[in-house]
Amino acid sequence: MDYLSEILKIIEGATKANASMANNYAGLLADKLEQSGELKQAKLIRERLLRAPQALAGAQKAGGGVSIGSLPIDIDSRLNTVDVSYPKLEKSELYLPAGINTRVDEFITNVQRFDEFVKVDAALPSRLLIYGKPGTGKTMLSRYIASRLEYPLLTVRCDTLISSLLGQTSKNLRQVFDYVNQRPCVLFLDEFDALAGARGNERDIGELQRVVISLLQNIDAASDNTIIIASTNHEQLLDPAIWRRFSFRIPMPLPDQHQRELIWKNRLKNMLSNELDLCDLAKKSEGLSGAIIEQVSLDARRDAVIAGDKKIINHKLYRRLYLAQSLIDGVNLHTYEDEICWLRSKDKKIFSIRVLAELYGLSARVISNVLKESGSNEQKGHTG
Ligand SMILES: Nc1ncnc2c1ncn2[C@@H]1O[C@H](COP(=O)(O)OP(=O)(O)O)[C@@H](O)[C@H]1O
Ligand SMILES: [Mg+2]
Structure with a gap:
């Protein structure tokens, strides 16, 4: 017998004097009949439902016609x-x-x-x-x-x-x-x-x-x-x-390389710059969940709006990525100096002295000193 599960629910609703249950499943039965081309039968059911007491009809919610009560x-x-x-x-x-x-x-x-x-x-x-x-x-x-x-x-x-x-x-x-x-x-x-x-x-x-x-x-x-x-x-x-x-x-699972690329692309939306190497970004975000990628994308998009940039600047995005990474790794970055050393330790190529100077509004000389003082020499990387 077709639609047995709906019919059983309608019977259950009736025998328990649960009008809303009977009503909801009769609506579902009408939907299913319509989908399979049984328009006449569906119409008969809907007419019955319309004749149901006013209170019930009023309980019909717009979405899906299911009474929520x-x-x-x-x-x-x-x-x-x-x-x-x-x-x-x-x-x-x-x-x-x-x-x-x-x-x-x-x-x-x-x-x-x-x-x-x-x-x-x-x-x-x-x-x-x-x-x-x-x-x-x-x-x-x-x-x-x-x-x-x-x-x-x-x-x-x-x-x-x-x-x-x-x-x-x-x-x-x-x-x-x-x-x-x-x-x-x-x-x-x-x-x-x-x-x-x-x-x-x-x-x-x-x-x-x-x-x-x-x-x-x-x-x-x-x-x-x-x-x-x-x-x-x-x-x-x-x-x-x-x-x-x-x-x-x-x-x-955590997203793999290919899925990370897709999530980044989807979440950075129209602010994604042509120069961004999505493959590299996905590689460097290995181990991150989709939720964190979404969060970093949002942070980067907000940064761009505040700075008046139409597209997201690469190193600003990577900065957000590695700041998120620091939270996951339980590394506390209390000061700008901490941040600078952390970023440098993560990616020397992206975070050149010039880029760091620009990011933090400092001179190249100050940046060099910060890196030197923290003892983060270029081989070892920052350990804090
Ligand atoms: N595989 C994925 N594809 C697309 N987006 C994802 C994926 N995983 C997580 N996200 C993003 O992370 C956000 C939070 O995910 P959520 O479903 O709340 O995770 P969970 O319930 O596992 O903690 C989602 O809104 C989505 O934007
Ligand atoms: Mg959840």
Whole structure:
């Protein structure tokens, strides 16, 4: 039977007297019928929906026609535990290795053709775990997936879900899953280790274990086509039982040489100067995440605006790059002298005495003295 999963949801909504759930999934069913050319049937459903009580029709949101209703909140902090967005993201904004792109497509196909796979007993639950270092595009990938599926993205910041009130965390979780169950959407559990890591902080271990158990129960109770994406920087903290619940797993790598070139080009935009050697820039930014490349690009573009430059001057960009690098390496550059020596130690060719003098508004003589005094002789390089 086609569209079985939508029909089951509509029945569930009706039997639970949950009009908004029935309404949302009837809308989705009409969308799917339209897409497959069954215009008459879709029209019949839409007419029924229009005749639904006024209050319900009023709850229809512009984006996707999904009723959002009132968001669940944590009663202790009064913060929303769920945030709703309708991402629009092009594939061309997210640079990933081909192997990862294939896995992303596989996940999307599993969601889109779920019913077909169910028929031949080959469907996997639509659960994806994205893990990797900070700034590698995990949040961006979940936005991209929601955008491809044209579903609202319901983001849960797992740390706000953890309530200071004992026992409230499990209630918060229950609320989130109840809420998500009422509409076609992507549930995104961001900073997932905050919830799913059974160890690792000073809180009562017993309570955290109860949270993990309640998380497992909620995931198991959700239907297999409820789309759940979780993201974490600390996959080693995840409880193995949680790990097993995710049938799709994507490790996010740091960008390689080619992807770094593309990210630089994309983020420097029209301020990119013709003289810039992107290949060299990408080589020298090895090990940096996409988020840091984006940050450095923004810094460099702002510098250019302030200086009244139409294009970004190469050595100003490299200066921003190496200043970002110093933060990552934990090197403290408190004074201009520190900066000058650091830049020189990083790249003698780009940071010639003349360029440094120009960058810091000092004479070549002063620069030479700074370098000499710091003991950063040209062979050794700066060690501070
Ligand atoms: N592979 C990538 N391709 C393009 N941009 C990226 C990539 N990785 C990171 N970025 C940039 O870094 C920013 C932050 O990424 P984000 O998704 O928040 O990382 P994470 O969730 O892994 O910490 C993004 O908005 C994006 O501009
Ligand atoms: Mg993130």
